[in-house]
Amino acid sequence: MVIGIPREVKDNEYRVAQTPGGVSLLVQRGHRVIVQAGAGEGSGFSDREYEEAGAEILSSAADVWTRSEMIVKVKEPLPEEYPFLRPGLILFTFLHLAADERLTHELLRRGTTAIAYETVELSDGRLPLLVPMSEVAGRMAVQVGAHYLEKSHGGRGKLLGGIPGVRPADVVIIGGGTVGINAAKIALGMGAHVTIIEKNPDRLRYLDDVLSGNLTTLASNPRNIEDSVRVADLVIGAVLIPGARAPRIVKKELVAQMKPGSVILDVAVDQGGCVETIRPTTHSQPTYLVDGVIHYGVTNMPGAVPRTSTYGLSNATLPYILHLADLGFEEAVSRDRALAKGVNAYKGHLTHPEVAAAFGLEYTPLDRLL
Template structure:
């Protein structure tokens, strides 16, 4: 298999989809790797390291796409990259298509096979390639929120940890999955008051046992969400329905009742966000105000800690990449129904029900 590694071009995206060690393993397995110049520079990998691993450094992004049958990326392609695809190519990356109608339709027209990290399911029912970036984004969400709570950044001027004689900041986390649990860990470690709201009470029971009274847990309801959000200094959106758009748990009316200078970090922005007021932002322009509440909606948060993120991501993606390269798409998904769930598009058809439902388009089962 000929595998292409383009340089990521999303705003301040410094991750790379394949490390030199990964390239070496693929090369030893008999595969050919083409890497765009400087693709790994943001994560600290030089072109020479890829050459020494057996990869070839292409002359341009266009040559990578021209040579490769399998394109492996970190983030979804931008529209400017889509013209480089050709029918029959395979794309392996994070896609989050449920919130991207224009990209979905453009990729359908290319007639490629698009396999999403975030909808691939392991045998135990987990999301193995989504988990590492969710862990990083969850940890970062509290760090980012604490930064924007500073008065200089437009926030309330609240220190999440508090000090003796002054109560700590109030953090509300919507969702108790990987992102929510990771955010909870950091918020509790800082000494904040933490409330976690979730649909699955068993998950809340687990966190309650883990933190032994250091957090408040609440089952999700409109009243519970409104009460908690309106009292919060920092709210973290950590809601996920795999492959589908995130449910809108917080209305514009609730946001209007939040404290002036409160901060929202909506990690579920990749899937459209769980706040009615959420819109995607970039690292270059990360925040905006709605009714005096600061919103952070960067969709590639882990991209600014690329050294950690690239290793964490490729640890999870490489076994699947090696199977794709060695077996091809059809054999790989036939032997693993969970891997088949990662196939979102194939030959101009939508093969992920949640993506089809999000855009009102026909769904074609892959198996």
């Protein structure tokens, strides 16, 4: 199979879909890999390293897209990349379609086979391709939030961990999944008072068992959310419903009751966000104010630490890329139910129920189309 790796075009996105090591393995298995010139520079990988791994370097994105049977990326295609989408092309990347109606329609209209990293799902419900980036985003959320709590960056001027005799900051994490537990580890390690709000009682018990420090766990209900968010210095949104739009848990009326200079960082913004006042932002313009509260809605947070993120993501995606390349799309998804769940669009049909529900479109089970 001919596999293409274009340079990412999202604002300040420095990750790349595969390392030279991953490319080398693909080439050893008999596949041809095409890499756009400069694609790996942001992550510290030179064109020469890719060439030594057996890749062919092409200068333009158009050449990479048009000559490839499968495109592997990090982030969803942007409008300038839509013309490259075509029938029969396999696109394997983060898509987050439930929050992107325009891209959804483009993929359907152009007949692209679209597989989303974030909806590849194992039988036990784990999301193996989302986990590494959720780990990065959860850990980053605390250090970014601490940065914006500093007075020089518009915050309340609070040190996350406080000092002896002075109260630490109150960090509220909504959602106890991968993002939530990683955010909690860092915040607790820095000495903050951490409240995790989670709807699953068994998950709350697990979090209480494995985390130590100044921790409070609360069942998710409107009263607990309101009481916690109102007094928080930093709120981290970490809610996930695989493939679906995130529910709006923190309402704008509650945001208006928060203290001026407090910070909201919604990691769920990729899926629409769990805070009603959040909207997507970029690394170039990461924050804005609503009712005196700093909002951070960068949709590609892990792109700020691309060396770590690229290794973490490529370690997880490479086995699936090899599976698709070795067997071809139909055989690969027939054999691997987790990969099949990652398919969001195929032959002009929506094949993920949550994406279809988000826009009131028809859902077609993938099995009917194979």
